[in-house]
Amino acid sequence: SRSIRLAVVPGDGIGQEVVAEGLKVLGAVLPADVKVETTEYDLGARLYHRTGETLPDSVLAELRDRDAILLGAIGDPSVPSGVLERGLLLKLRFAFDHHVNLRPARLAPGVVSPLGPDAKIDFVVVREGTEGPYTGNGGSLRTGTEHEVATEVSVNTAFGIERVVRDAFARAQARPRKKLTLVHKNNVLVHAGHLWTRIFQAVAADFPDVTTDYLHVDAATIFMVTQPERFDVIVTDNLFGDIITDLAAAIAGGIGLAASGNINPSGEFPSMFEPVHGSAPDIAGQGKADPTAAVLSVAMLLEHLGRTEEARRVEAAVYADLAERATLGARTTSQIGDALAARVAG
Amino acid sequence: SRSIRLAVVPGDGIGQEVVAEGLKVLGAVLPADVKVETTEYDLGARLYHRTGETLPDSVLAELRDRDAILLGAIGDPSVPSGVLERGLLLKLRFAFDHHVNLRPARLAPGVVSPLGPDAKIDFVVVREGTEGPYTGNGGSLRTGTEHEVATEVSVNTAFGIERVVRDAFARAQARPRKKLTLVHKNNVLVHAGHLWTRIFQAVAADFPDVTTDYLHVDAATIFMVTQPERFDVIVTDNLFGDIITDLAAAIAGGIGLAASGNINPSGEFPSMFEPVHGSAPDIAGQGKADPTAAVLSVAMLLEHLGRTEEARRVEAAVYADLAERATLGARTTSQIGDALAARVAG
Ligand SMILES: CC(C)[C@H](C(=O)O)[C@@H](O)C(=O)O
Numbered sequence: 001s002r003s004i005r006l007a008v009v010p011g012d013g014i015g016q017e018v019v020a021e022g023l024k025v026l027g028a029v030l031p032a033d034v035k036v037e038t039t040e041y042d043l044g045a046r047l048y049h050r051t052g053e054t055l056p057d058s059v060l061a062e063l064r065d066r067d068a069i070l071l072g073a074i075g076d077p078s079v080p081s082g083v084l085e086r087g088l089l090l091k092l093r094f095a096f097d098h099h100v101n102l103r104p105a106r107l108a109p110g111v112v113s114p115l116g117p118d119a120k121i122d123f124v125v126v127r128e129g130t131e132g133p134y135t136g137n138g139g140s141l142r143t144g145t146e147h148e149v150a151t152e153v154s155v156n157t158a159f160g161i162e163r164v165v166r167d168a169f170a171r172a173q174a175r176p177r178k179k180l181t182l183v184h185k186n187n188v189l190v191h192a193g194h195l196w197t198r199i200f201q202a203v204a205a206d207f208p209d210v211t212t213d214y215l216h217v218d219a220a221t222i223f224m225v226t227q228p229e230r231f232d233v234i235v236t237d238n239l240f241g242d243i244i245t246d247l248a249a250a251i252a253g254g255i256g257l258a259a260s261g262n263i264n265p266s267g268e269f270p271s272m273f274e275p276v277h278g279s280a281p282d283i284a285g286q287g288k289a290d291p292t293a294a295v296l297s298v299a300m301l302l303e304h305l306g307r308t309e310e311a312r313r314v315e316a317a318v319y320a321d322l323a324e325r326a327t328l329g330a331r332t333t334s335q336i337g338d339a340l341a342a343r344v345a346g
Numbered sequence: 347s348r349s350i351r352l353a354v355v356p357g358d359g360i361g362q363e364v365v366a367e368g369l370k371v372l373g374a375v376l377p378a379d380v381k382v383e384t385t386e387y388d389l390g391a392r393l394y395h396r397t398g399e400t401l402p403d404s405v406l407a408e409l410r411d412r413d414a415i416l417l418g419a420i421g422d423p424s425v426p427s428g429v430l431e432r433g434l435l436l437k438l439r440f441a442f443d444h445h446v447n448l449r450p451a452r453l454a455p456g457v458v459s460p461l462g463p464d465a466k467i468d469f470v471v472v473r474e475g476t477e478g479p480y481t482g483n484g485g486s487l488r489t490g491t492e493h494e495v496a497t498e499v500s501v502n503t504a505f506g507i508e509r510v511v512r513d514a515f516a517r518a519q520a521r522p523r524k525k526l527t528l529v530h531k532n533n534v535l536v537h538a539g540h541l542w543t544r545i546f547q548a549v550a551a552d553f554p555d556v557t558t559d560y561l562h563v564d565a566a567t568i569f570m571v572t573q574p575e576r577f578d579v580i581v582t583d584n585l586f587g588d589i590i591t592d593l594a595a596a597i598a599g600g601i602g603l604a605a606s607g608n609i610n611p612s613g614e615f616p617s618m619f620e621p622v623h624g625s626a627p628d629i630a631g632q633g634k635a636d637p638t639a640a641v642l643s644v645a646m647l648l649e650h651l652g653r654t655e656e657a658r659r660v661e662a663a664v665y666a667d668l669a670e671r672a673t674l675g676a677r678t679t680s681q682i683g684d685a686l687a688a689r690v691a692g
């Protein structure tokens with residue numbers, strides 16, 4: 001198609017600033033005859049304070065109709081913890097069945113890793129996005145008293161695990177090293193863990209050329225800082241994926257560079273692309289935020305829409321920019337965006 | 347008392363070897379008139395294969411009567427994942443109400459951190475040990491079919507959280523920096539998270555000189571590799587504590603150096619001390635295992651029994667040994683134990 005119908009949710013804090021640069025680069029990389037029809041939705045803390053709503057049904061219905069969603073960041077100290085996260089971000093992931101939460105970690109030339117200059121980091125985490133402890137399936141009894149009991153239920157289904165494991169195997173098969181590591185905690189969370197392990201082993205039979213490995217989540221964090229080169233593709237549950245992808249971002253040069261895709265592979269619902277970083281209210285509005293993660297999220301969006309060539313050009317622009325950063329001095333959010341837009345256009 | 351009645355559970359793999367060195371150092375550091383009465387219990391894979399049992403009631407009753415327990419490591423590939431972990435290790439922690447799982451992380455001079463020579467790492471994690479997702483409170487439906495649903499329930503009580511949070515505040519207050527960080531995921535696991543947060547804030551009022559902080563578990567893993575100096579004492583739930591203490595061990599020089607105490611502060615039941623590392627079956631029986639974590643666990647045991655002076659001497663011996671390692675060449679498990687025993691005795 002010659003047009004992309006894009007929903008934009010800038011969200012809170014630095015979300016607005018970084019999304020603007022993402023859109024700038026998107027406009028610059030596409031051929032002149034490809035139109036980007038963007039519709040912006042003002043969701044997040046402002047809407048919540050104005051109306052008490054986090055994601056009105058009418059907005060959800062409109063979003064559903066778009067080709068993809070670009071999201072900035074969600075969260076503000078003025079809103080109680082959990083309200084926007086669950087009422088907006090997780091609601092979108094669940095409503096649109098974003099079961100493949102894709103988070104690449106790659107140490108680009110020129111970027112400093114806390115693990116030093118010799119670290120080899122090039123892997124992708126396939127985080128399950130619609131199950132596990134994220135289902136909101138908990139409660140509390142005698143709330144607010146000294147006898148309170150609070151529970152959180154991790155829900156895991158064969159159906160939900162199989163589809164994400166299969167997706168991860170296919171991704172591993174398409175990469176040169178063809179290695180897939182399952183990360184779980186099957187020696188303690190035995191019911192969920194055995195289900196993940198059983199399905200992982202069953203699906204492996206369909207991908208005989210993919211090397212498989214298993215690590216407990218605690219051990220995985222060790223290897224991430226001692227032998228990150230051992231990872232190629234990782235598949236894991238929603239909560240473990242949340243934790244290890246922040247760690248992965250940190251070793252690969254920081255959360256300011258980490259992109260993610262919340263993917264609905266069937267295309268039944270629009271997929272959503274967002275930087276892994278948060279809304280960083282302390283630096284919001286000052287032009288200090290690094291828009292790189294948002295721009296790399298745009299690259300993932302392009303790839304998802306089948307525009308592989310443009311996706312590669314955006315990535316190449318980012319890598320070229322990162323390689324020169326040490327010599328470039330401090331730049332504002334929009335200066336970085338301008339530089340990237342110029343690179344992809346040129 | 348002039349005698350210590352110690353239960354020893356060497357367990358599987360390298361457990362036997364490292365515990366032997368721990369006992370060697372314990373014998374060497376104590377004055378001649380202090381008797382250590384050790385009783386060894388052969389629990390783990392061997393017992394399981396022989397009898398199908400993991401922790402016979404009669405053994406549990408005997409253990410209960412001891413001053414403390416020294417444990418090597420549990421786990422063997424010949425036993426299905428989870429059987430020994432839940433039937434033995436976790437059963438001990440729960441039966442003896444080890445609600446304070448204490449895990450110090452300190453980068454000793456001479457030890458190489460993956461974060462480089464300038465990393466400043468000196469914190470202690472107080473991991474809750476008897477609640478959260480470790481309660482074994484899960485199940486599965488339509489097990490083994492394509493319609494399987496598996497759940498894991500995290501159980502959190504005001505009672506259980508308050509006692510461990512209070513313990514952590516007291517530990518923070520006793521340290522020079524007096525800072526306590528709560529690690530949870532209260533924006534997603536809102537019921538458990540809000541309970542932890544509410545109690546943390548309430549107990550903080552009793553410790554006005556302790557600085558408090560909150561981090562989501564994902565963000566905590568980032569700071570652990572980018573700003574480990576920001577941590578002094580951390581308090582967290584059972585599963586998050588499992589994950590971040592392996593990461594903490596990795597940045598502080600490796601799991602071979604990490605000690606832990608499973609503490610029952612009231613003294614109603616014996617506390618249990620164990621290296622954080624596993625049974626490492628691949629190197630078992632070859633004299634390759636580093637007994638340092640087991641020896642440091644003995645130091646924690648001495649401290650718990652009120653033998654602070656001896657605890658400090660064991661630690662000092664370990665630090666002196668670590669500082670010289672680069673010049674010492676390869677040593678076997680028992681050579682390291684001999685060297686440490688000689689240092690504490692001399
Ligand atoms: C904001 C929060 C709900 C979210 C998550 O836990 O998934 C974030 O940490 C992420 O990783 O995208």
Ligand SMILES: CC(C)[C@H](C(=O)O)[C@@H](O)C(=O)O
Pocket residue numbers: 187188218431432435436588622
């Ligand atoms: C072996 C396993 C049950 C255990 C845990 O998860 O607590 C271990 O990882 C630890 O940290 O002591």
